[in-house]
Amino acid sequence: MKFTNGFWRIRDGVQIAYATEVRDVRTEAKRFTTHAAVQRVTRRGDTLNAPLISAECFSPAEGVIGVRLTHHSGKRRKGPEFTVAGVEGGAGEVRTVDGVTELTSGPLTLRLDRAAPFTLSFRDAEGRELTQAGAKGAAFATTDQGEHHMVGKLALGVGEQVYGLGERFTPFVKNGQVVDMWQADGGTSSEQAYKNIPFYLSSRGYGVFVNHPGKVSFEVGSESVGQVQFSVEDQTLEYYVVAGPTSKDVLARYTGLTGRPALPPAWSFGLWLTTSFTTSYDEATVMSFVDGMSDRGIPLSVFHFDCFWMREYQWCDFEWDPDVFPDPAGMLARLKAKGLRISAWINPYIAQKSPLFDEAAELGHLVRRANGDVWQWDLWQAGMGLVDFTSPEACAWFQSKLKPLLDQGVDCFKTDFGERIPTDVVWHDGSDPERMHNYYTELYNRTVFELLEKERGQGEAVLFARSATAGGQQYPVHWGGDCWSSFEAMAESLRGGLSLSLSGFGFWSHDIGGFEGTPDASVFKRWLAFGLLSSHSRLHGSSSYRVPWEFGDEAVEVARRFTLLKHRLMPYLYGVGVEAHRTGVPSMRPMLLEFPGDPACRPLDRQYLLGADLLVAPVFSEDGEVEVYLPEGTWTQLLTGETVTGPVWRTERHGYDSLPLYVREGAVLPLSADDQRPDGDWLDGLTLLVHPTAEPGYARTVTVPHQDGTTAATFRVRRDGDTLSVTAEGGDRPFTVQVAGGASATGTGEVSVPLT
Structure with missing residues (x-):
């Protein structure tokens, strides 16, 4: 939601107050709270008839720092709330030196200088500023219609790119977009989304999770081109800055807070x-x-x-x-x-014609209107009600x-x-x-x-x-x-x-x-x-x-x-x-997850990595022409054995039985002998397809899991001169080592294959 009219003015019907001056800081061992005036205080009279914005700063888990901005704290919180895991009693450590208060949690530090204008600066382990809530970075806004919004803003650095915010079908890089967290059945060709996740990932190696299950409005370099703004219609806004340094680290910490995926069968x-x-x-x-x-x-x-x-x-x-x-x-x-x-x-809807409708209504299991009537409409199913899972x-x-x-x-x-x-x-x-x-x-x-x-x-x-x-x-x-x-x-x-x-x-x-x-x-x-x-x-x-x-x-x-x-x-x-x-690192990975140092990977949304080692570029044309980017290293086409040295952009043409499917240099792909089912005995006739690097010290370890996720066997791959040696730990059945484009050998325990 936008509150301003350009850089200088506020929109008609909107009043906004920004945290401007730190008035006090109250510290505890693992958290601190500051109260900021919304105007400069030059005399005692300036403290009258003027609000404060409170900022509670804390760490629920290592590498995560939360900020809770509040205008009026007396509003009853009716729920629901996201379930957020954390360390009992909180993590982190607070210290104050020369008027500067810092909360450090793992590789992340939040810094507040009491003598300066209100600014929350988030810094990495080397002291580099990742982002900050600076001037106008914490605010509340009211409207002539009686709405009250809490507003947070975090700075974007030069060239910084923002990703995530759920399953969004708009451009992959979210800079310049207005993104509202509001579930909608809008298909895949609109700005609406089925899966709205108030979490974004930055190319600078941090993430931000807004801990609010209702409508969160994000202005991603849109209302203010150098900032991400997020606002909620509420008296309180809580957000977490999640440290890296890598995007994988950010996702691990974020899913540590909100829950890791179960392992599907x-x-x-x-x-x-x-x-x-x-x-x-x-x-x-x-x-x-x-x-x-x-x-x-x-x-x-x-x-x-x-x-x-x-x-x-x-x-x-x-x-x-x-x-x-x-x-x-x-x-x-x-x-x-x-x-x-x-x-x-x-689905969670019960049609009126269903015998279950009357049963559920009588038992009080359907959502009701304020007057006690069952909520119903005819969209999708005639007279349907909604199961009340609360x-x-x-x-x-x-x-x-x-x-x-x-x-x-x-x-x-x-x-x-x-x-x-x-x-x-x-x-x-x-x-x-x-x-x-x-x-x-x-x-x-x-x-x-x-x-x-x-x-x-x-x-x-x-x-x-x-x-x-x-x-x-x-x-x-x-x-x-x-x-x-x-x-x-x-x-x-x-x-x-x-x-x-x-x-x-x-x-x-x-x-x-x-x-x-x-x-x-x-x-x-x-x-x-x-x-x-x-x-x-x-x-x-x-x-x-x-x-x-x-x-x-x-x-x-x-x-x-x-x-x-x-x-x-x-x-x-x-x-x-x-x-x-x-x-929490996903199975289907945008290129930037594995190659964060390659700027060419950051906007790529028509190719991905399936795991760390398999690059997939679907073909989006009838004639089979497709562009694919291969980062630095040697890549091997899994379907043909062709090798390509990156970094390089390629335009390829593929028949319907093919597509760019490249294996990363150094990869060891465990392959099942059984191509008739996904849940076979993977160790029975297992092949390790090895793509060794040229370095003499090349070594990789690969595990083959049981179907409960535990390890069935571990294979340690190493290069000894002109020989590739593979040692198996766990599992005592024969396996085959196939060097990509080269020799192969089969055995148990330890298998060696010549590289030349």
Whole structure:
């Protein structure tokens, strides 16, 4: 939200007061509070009829410093609140020398000079200023309409770039944009977002998390071109500056505060196929799809039933449509006999025609208006109500309706929607409706995820979720929402996914081929390669099927090629997933995460790294022409063995069975011998594909995980002169060492391969 009219003036109808002069500083061992006047105080009379802005400064965890700006502190906080982890009693240490108060937490220091105009300076371990809340950096604004906003501003350095703020489909670098945190079902081609995360990452090696679940308005170098401004309609604004020094360090610390992603089960990394949305289908249709994939040699891991598995006008009653699926338990058993997992679509809305509506209303499990009426509307489902997940009893009731599906054989749920949440309602726990609008999805996805963990066991729970807010990364997987079936929408989807990855989300997917409309064969085939080189891969559409043979024989070949490739890559990909689970560093990584010192990588949003070592550049054209940037080092095309030395920009042309897929110099890729499933025995016939550097001291360590995330085997790779030696620790089965473009050898324990 903008408050000024250019640099000099304030907007009509707005009054704004800036923290100007420090009046006192109260210190404790691990925190301090300062009170700032909003004008210069030259005499005692200036302290009358004038407000103060309080700034509480503290550290919840090492490397993180929080600032809580308050005008009037008496407002009752109705919630909800983000869950923020931290050290009991706080971290950091406060000291004051010569009127300068500093709070230091790990590599981050906040500095306040009492003698200077009000300024909060954030500095790294070397004393370099990362950012500051300087002149006009803390304020409150009121309007003639009675609104009260708290405002924070942090400086942007020359050339500094800002990323994140959720799954945003607008330009990847957020500088110059106005970004409002407000959940909306806006598709992938607008400024609206399904996943609004009030956290941004700076190219200078720090991040900022605004700890407010309601509407946070960001002006990213827009209202004031040299600052990021964030404001909330409230009396208090709390934000955390998160230290690096690297972007990976920032994400690790941020997800340490808001929650690390759960590790999805290995089977979920395989190919998912759906009924699509409004298409006509029954068990015969489903079986024809499943058998058609098998007959064409395309391994399938999950089959998903979209909305119309239930009766029309009755979403959600969690009952199979008996006219279409008269024997659901038998059908699921028949699908499982083919080795498939089952996913079912749900949403948190209860249609009036559903028998569950009256039940939920009578039990008080639906959100109500202030007069006690159940909140209803006809958008999406006729007369639908909204489950009130602020009520523990409503959560348990909702879970009780899902459990019979799990007993039938359903393995996971697509938790659709969660964005269209009204603000003219009363919540069971008294939550502020404005704050609950964004936060609702956290309660919805958590309720379903916890049921899956309870019934299927930890490590087996997985969602396909559309909406999220800060903390939602704990309940993977999330997909990119409703996109068109075009190359432009394909690029939009990738841009949104990379933005989400820099917002703390470790796993992400999208609708291969696009959701709305029907893709032409060229779009579908190009999207297949991209989709099967994402952390999770799903074929899904709206009004048309997405089975590959609908798009020609070549599409079948492309689907088969990249599905088999993904299965072979699973020991590597699952290791990347384990890293995301343990550290918060995402599976699909914008180039800047791995190459922060290369300025050419900072704006790149049409290529990414899958883990640390595999560079993917999807092709967004029918003719196969694609630009790709390779940073410094030697890169090897995984599909052809061609080597390229960077840094270099390349324009390449690829057939539908190919794309730029480069392995980083020094990488060791563990490859499965089993290309038929994602969750096979990875140590059975394992190959280590080694891309050694030329340095004599080359050494790498790579682990192959068990499917619970623990380590199954560790391989230590080293160069001894003209020989590559690999030692295995754990696991006593034979493995093969393949030097890229060179010799190979197989053995147990220790294997040596000549490099020349």
